[in-house]
Amino acid sequence: MTAVHQFFTMKIKTMASVLALAFTASGSAAQAPEDTPEAAAPTSPSGLAARATYVDLVTLSERSALVVRAQIRRQTQLKPERAPGLAPGFARLYIEADTLALISGNTALGESLVYLVDVPLTAKGKAPKLKKREMLLFANDAGRDAKGANQLQLAGEFAQLAFSPELEARVRPILTSLVASNPPPIIAGIRDALAVPGTLVGESETQIFLETTDRSPVSLTVLRRPGQPAAWGVSWGEIIDSSARAPAPESLRWYRLACALPASLPSSANLARDPAARRLAATDYAFVIRSLGPCARAITTTPQT
Secondary structure, three states, rough: OOOHHHHHHHHHHHHHHHHHHHHHHHHOOOOOOOOOOOOHHHHHHHHHHHHHHHHHHHHHHHOOOOOEEEEEEEEEEEHHHOOOOOOOEEEEEEEEEEEEEEEEEOOOOOOEEEEEEEEEEEOOOOOOOOOOOOEEEEEEEEEEEEOOOOOEEOOOOEHHHHHHEHHHHHHHHHHHHHOOOOOOOOOOEEEEEEEEEOOOOOOOEEEEEEEEEOOOOEEEEEEOOOOOEEEEEEOOOOOOOOOOOOOOOHHHHHHHHHHOOOOOOHHHOOOOOOOOHHHHHHHHHHHHHHHHHOOOOOOOOOOOO
């Protein structure tokens, strides 16, 4: 074995060990149908980019210290014994790529990147050819190799997406909102809720106070007025604003609520003692959940709290 070949083999082994730990923690990738072409396979870079929801992109962004646009220069398929945890129908590739742009992150990246990624096999049972293709990578810095290339660890099993201007346009506002000076807090649950009937028939107000990981106050208000549709809003602070609005769909505030609130109001959080008031609080909470809509995921899993 030449010195060069030995060096390259050791580099792959080191990167394989790093990724194996990540795959053990997050679970192996789902199997792609063997007769699906790479371009259309749900777990191919193109398929992942097409399927990724707003929720997926926020999740990947939050897990990543770096979001990088890169062009693949070379790929090397690892042998099965060097790819622990590899799912059937997939190949693990050692990728060498050129940095095209750092979309987000404070790490100073060089011109060269290396990383490992699992990709679905083609209908012929071979690894797809990714050379010269541009990718958007959600990753974390794993140091530099002996040649000075930045070693990246992808932020999830499906964190390599085929780059397109449209995908970048979806990701950039998310990254901007995550690093804003006053991002919405992470919701941890519901502290308490109380529904109070009004003086007129059909009039009521329900207040729902939420728990947050940083203990900052967040509350929901549901108002019902005779002859008017029910309306709700969220107050992100100490002052409860009865004129507060619901968050815009596919915004970070929407994500914080839609992807963290339980499906129904916990009985223990309902402070009302009167059965009618308790039913009203539960009904108003269900109205909020319906209004928010589902926290739809296609390529990520719910983050562990």
